[in-house]
Amino acid sequence: MSKKLVIGLIMIIIFSAYAFYNFQSALSPYSTFTQAASRDGQTQVLAFLIDKENIAYNRQTGSLNFTLQDEEGTLAFVTYRGAKPNNFEHAESVVVIGSFKGNHFEAERLLVKCPSKYEEQVEGTK
């Protein structure tokens, strides 16, 4: 390979890395509860289910109530009107799409990240 080509390729790689570094925030749609609270309209919040025993289903309102913790450690009480997704308790992380209504986050959609296991589960391992 000629010197010119190598230098050219290195420059392309550096510039792409720089461009992607700058696009970082635009690439991920997920935000935190703090960001969601300051925004009007729908937000996608990436969070984790912390209290697996306390997932309550309210028959009267038909909603699922649970507490989530986002990456910054903020806790939020979430209500979701709809069926509980399969694997909800085993989800590695969840994404709630909705907005804050008063002190609770009202999710219109509830997305779950399934554990990527393509094998028989062995208890106690992950």
Next chain:
Amino acid sequence: MLLKVILGVWVLAVIYTAFYLPIPQTGLGDLARIIIFHVPLAWVGVISYLVSMINSIRYLRKEDRFYDIKARCSAELGLLFTMLATITGAIFARSTWGMFWNWDPRQTTVLILLLVYGAYFALRSALPDEKVQARLASVYSIFAFVTVPFLVFIIPRLYHTLHPDPILNVSLQLRIDSFLLLTLIASLVAFSGLFAWIYNLQVRLMVLNDVNRQEILRGD
């Protein structure tokens, strides 16, 4: 001919296995079957772009139109396979995480990749002069391929994504049932074979077209 028959039987065997192989019912359960198609489609897409870049470099060195034709066919197939990977991915997303499309980083990056290679064809069609077209498209294809590792391998691993961890994940652990893995590898071979076959046909077709056009231009 024999190779084609073998490929046909192989592909049929993979499709049959994909639907009938007994699959572990924990974790993703039956949904995991889609990876037998989804993963190879994405891999072959990347390989097509690599082949396109290699032929573009060859074109710039030798200025032989044959390499330009090869680069173009390969980019076409790359786009096709990436689209199929995106569609199967959206179906997978609908059933695993709940929505066809929610702008997950995986989805955003694959869309950028599709746009990058879509622009390759826009560039080609915008340049009537064949020599200029071939040269610029070659340079563009090299640039375009530089984005592939970022878009396919690096960014989706840096961000939180709902996409299941890739089979070849950061911790380098293969968490996959051995029979499923075997089917996946067989499928990878099948799709690579399919790529090689379509690619070969398409290149031959375009070379014939090209020879024909040159003859008409010369007035033979």
